[in-house]
Amino acid sequence: MKLILMMAMTLDGIIAKNSNQNADWTTKADKKAFIAETKKHGAIVMGQTTYEAIGRPLPGRLNLILSLEPETFKDKEQPELLEFKKGSPREIVDYLAGRGFASAILGGGARTNAMFLKAGVVDEILITVEPKLFGLGLNFTEGEELDLNLELLESKEIGDNAVQLRYKVIK
Numbered sequence: 001m002k003l004i005l006m007m008a009m010t011l012d013g014i015i016a017k018n019s020n021q022n023a024d025w026t027t028k029a030d031k032k033a034f035i036a037e038t039k040k041h042g043a044i045v046m047g048q049t050t051y052e053a054i055g056r057p058l059p060g061r062l063n064l065i066l067s068l069e070p071e072t073f074k075d076k077e078q079p080e081l082l083e084f085k086k087g088s089p090r091e092i093v094d095y096l097a098g099r100g101f102a103s104a105i106l107g108g109g110a111r112t113n114a115m116f117l118k119a120g121v122v123d124e125i126l127i128t129v130e131p132k133l134f135g136l137g138l139n140f141t142e143g144e145e146l147d148l149n150l151e152l153l154e155s156k157e158i159g160d161n162a163v164q165l166r167y168k169v170i171k
């Protein structure tokens with residue numbers, strides 16, 4: 001199964017000013033690209049903190065939320081829309097493959113991205129570079145030392161002064 005990490009970041013590499021900030025600061029062009037890409041693949045994986053910042057499941061896709069205590073959220077689960085799960089990055093990828101997904105989006109946040117990159121299960125990175133500088137905040141990976149090489153597959157302007165970059169993770 002192909003896993004694509006999709007993020008919007010400022011020109012200085014920041015995805016949020018802090019862990020509680022919603023990702024709604026991004027351009028309309030990025031939001032449109034995000035909706036199209038996530039619906040295309042049908043599943044989005046995200047950390048519990050990101051889910052709390054969004055505050056609701058994204059409709060029309062499986063939202064797989066990672067938590068060390070997924071049983072706490074069992075009453076919130078909705079079939080095919082919202083699931084909470086614990087597991088290593090490899091176990092999560094295998095779980096999605098077993099559910100029949102050929103590909104899925106990894107939607108952050110910073111700590112989840114780092115964990116999945118470190119585990120070597122991310123195949124592509126799709127970044128929107130937003131026309132903003134925050135100076136301080138969360139980098140798009142946090143918490144793990146990484147030294148990965150990337151191959152640029154595509155770069156394009158998507159409108160609203162934003163640029164989308166698609167990289168392959170060289171394994």
Ligand SMILES: NC(=O)c1ccc[n+]([C@@H]2O[C@H](COP(=O)([O-])OP(=O)(O)OC[C@H]3O[C@@H](n4cnc5c(N)ncnc54)[C@H](OP(=O)(O)O)[C@@H]3O)[C@@H](O)[C@H]2O)c1
Nearest residue numbers: 008016019021047048049050066067068108109110111112
């Ligand atoms: N700009 C963008 O495109 C973008 C996109 C996404 C997110 N964000 C921002 O990123 C920020 C959140 O990032 P963050 O780094 O603070 O947190 P995060 O990565 O969203 O969530 C971390 C939490 O996820 C759970 N988790 C992650 N991997 C797990 C695994 N393998 N098994 C079990 N649980 C796992 C743990 O939850 P528990 O503690 O519950 O166990 C962990 O504390 C928010 O501000 C959000 O808005 C920005």
